[in-house]
Amino acid sequence: MLSRDELPPCPVATTVQLIGNKWRLLIMRNLLGGTQRFNELRRTIPGISQKVLTDNLRYMESCGIVTRRVYAEVPPRVEYSVSELGSSMKPIISAMEEWGVKYKELASADN
Secondary structure (H helix, E strand, O other), X not given: OOOHHHOOOOHHHHHHHHHOOHHHHHHHHXXXXXXXXXXXXXXXXXXXXHHHHHHHHHHHHHOOOEEEEEEOOOOOXXXXXXXXXXXXXXXXXXXXXXXXXXXXXXXXHHO
């Protein structure tokens, strides 16, 4: 988890730092729907590379909003979930989804 000194003073900027890129938002959207394995995430986020997904998952894990569980199997199985802290972001993601739906309805009404 990031220390207080590593976070911006503005609460909105803090939220943007944690989930404010396109990939982190899509990762959160997927994980709020339930636990997923790496390849499941990659398949359901078009255009994301393995490296970008790995980097973003590691960052989100270090911030405490995603958890990673490794099973001692051969081959190893790894699952990602939203942590309790990460779950508190559900209203933010839901509000973004609702706004996007309304925007698309307005945009299609104009055409």
